[in-house]
Amino acid sequence: MSVKAAVIRFPGSNCDHDALRALSETQGIEACYHWHEEKIPKNTYQLVVIPGGFSFGDYLRAGAIAKLSNAMLSLPDAVEAGAHVLGICNGFQILIESRMLPGYLQVNSGLKFVSKLVDLRVESAAYPWLRDEDRGATLKVPVAHRFGNFQVPKIDLAEVSPVFRYEVNPNGSFQDIAGIYRKFGNGSVMGMMPHPERASFPALRLADGQRLWQNAVRALR
Amino acid sequence: MKTMTVEIRVRFKDGILDPQAEAITTSLKRLDFKGVESIRVEKLFVAKVNAETESQAIGMGREMANKLLANVVMENFEVTVAAS
Numbered sequence: 001m002s003v004k005a006a007v008i009r010f011p012g013s014n015c016d017h018d019a020l021r022a023l024s025e026t027q028g029i030e031a032c033y034h035w036h037e038e039k040i041p042k043n044t045y046q047l048v049v050i051p052g053g054f055s056f057g058d059y060l061r062a063g064a065i066a067k068l069s070n071a072m073l074s075l076p077d078a079v080e081a082g083a084h085v086l087g088i089c090n091g092f093q094i095l096i097e098s099r100m101l102p103g104y105l106q107v108n109s110g111l112k113f114v115s116k117l118v119d120l121r122v123e124s125a126a127y128p129w130l131r132d133e134d135r136g137a138t139l140k141v142p143v144a145h146r147f148g149n150f151q152v153p154k155i156d157l158a159e160v161s162p163v164f165r166y167e168v169n170p171n172g173s174f175q176d177i178a179g180i181y182r183k184f185g186n187g188s189v190m191g192m193m194p195h196p197e198r199a200s201f202p203a204l205r206l207a208d209g210q211r212l213w214q215n216a217v218r219a220l221r
Numbered sequence: 222m223k224t225m226t227v228e229i230r231v232r233f234k235d236g237i238l239d240p241q242a243e244a245i246t247t248s249l250k251r252l253d254f255k256g257v258e259s260i261r262v263e264k265l266f267v268a269k270v271n272a273e274t275e276s277q278a279i280g281m282g283r284e285m286a287n288k289l290l291a292n293v294v295m296e297n298f299e300v301t302v303a304a305s
Contacts, residue, residue, distance in 0.1 A: 061292055068289070097292065104295040111240050151237070153294075172240075 002030035003220045005047035008071050008091075010036045010055035015088065015197060019051040022200035022209065028217035036066065039074035042081040046220050047128075050091030052144070052195060062105065062147045063093035072098050080185030084128055084216070089145055092179075092191035101180055101191045102160055103152030108145070109172025115144040117206075118178075118194060119167035126163045126181040126190055128219030129212045139208035141194040143170055143178075148193040150177050164192055222271050226303040227282040229266040231291045266290050267303075275302045 007019045016033065023031035029047070034040065036055075040048065056065035066072060072094065079085055079100075087095040095101045108114055120139045125132045150173040155162070164179035171193070179192030196209030233239050239262060246260045268285065272278035282300035291298040 060289070064289065064292070099294075102294075104292060106238065106295070107240050109240055111244055149240075151295075 001221065002028055003047060003217055004045050005029050005031040005049065006034040006040070006045040007031060007049045007051055008034050008036055008040075009051070010053070010066050010069065012055045012057055013051050013053035013090070015052035015090075015195065018195075018200075019049045019088070019197040022197040023047070023049065023213055025200070026210065026213040026217060028221050029213060034071060036069040036071040039070045040078040040083070041074075042078050045078070045083055047216055048075065048078070048083050048085045049197075050085065050087040050094055051197070052089030052091060055090055055094065058090075058147075061093075061097065062090060063095075063097035066090075066094045067098035076100065076184070079187035079189060082186040084187050084220075085184075085189045086129065086212070087189070087191040088195055088197060089143075089148070089193055092193055093147060095189060095191045100184065100189050101182065102155065103150055103174075103180075105147045105193075106149040106151055106172075107147055108149050108170070113144070113146040114148070114170045116142065116170065118143050118170055120164045120178055120194055121167060122163065123165055124161045124163055124181070126161070127188060128216045129181075129190060130163065131215055131219075134211065134215070137211075138167065139164075139196070139199070139211065140206065141196055141199045141209055142206075143194045145171070145193055149173050150180075150193070163190060164194070222273060224269055224271055225275065225278045227268045227270050227278050228301050228303050229268065229282050229286050229290055230263055230299045230301075231266070231286065231296050232261060232263040232298075234295060234297050237295050264290075278302050 165176040199209035286298040
């Protein structure tokens with residue numbers, strides 16, 4: 001049995017193709033697109049990826065409009081039932097706006113859009129994406145964002161774990177945090193600013209992101 | 222039922238760093254506005270709403286802010302009915 005994965009698409013998503021391809025090219029994953037107007041059915045997808053881009057043109061605040069879509073409103077139930085969600089970049093912004101993850105994303109401290117390769121340190125396991133053995137590993141992955149300066153008034157480490165930290169902080173985020181993870185019912189929610197789906201192709205000599213997809217297959221199949 | 226103008230003003234909470242406001246302040250100083258101590262950037266939403274009373278209109282404005290116009294994790298808001 002393949003692991004079933006969905007990539008939610010919004011008007012303005014632009015990393016949906018990369019995400020679908022990164023998932024589909026992983027042996028053991030069967031991935032499809034999921035239009036935002038449709039509810040996410042329970043017990044259908046084991047993995048749900050919210051891709052990067054500019055959903056709804058980033059109007060009002062990045063992610064603020066997308067959180068009201070049928071897909072996002074139905075997502076918590078699917079996660080409670082066991083789905084594992086990964087929000088990448090704009091996907092992370094949407095998860096934060098929908099309060100499935102804590103904190104807020106402020107404009108980068110340099111005020112500029114930052115697009116470059118960064119080194120990410122894996123800080124903790126995050127089932128099914130990262131295992132205990134991955135702790136301490138460094139992944140080379142691109143970032144591309146203007147609102148990626150993650151801040152949090154207080155972080156309850158019992159509930160939320162910082163999964164990734166930047167080796168060199170590109171945006172001023174709190175404690176160099178690049179991604180966070182929490183368990184949620186029988187499933188989980190992970191959000192990160194960097195783009196593992198863009199670093200999933202050996203032909204580009206940029207394939208560290210594959211670790212997430214391969215781990216997910218190993219954990220869930 | 223009356224049509225009223227509701228103004229919803231959204232701003233960052235105290236203590237939330239606003240790099241945009243800091244950059245504007247620095248630029249103003251560069252323009253020799255030496256007396257400028259700080260700048261605050263706010264968003265203003267002007268809504269025309271139909272309501273029976275002013276307090277009902279304000280209630281609608283507050284609900285809009287809570288549900289969409291403000292992210293209350295990082296922003297405060299203020300709702301007023303504009304004089305017509």
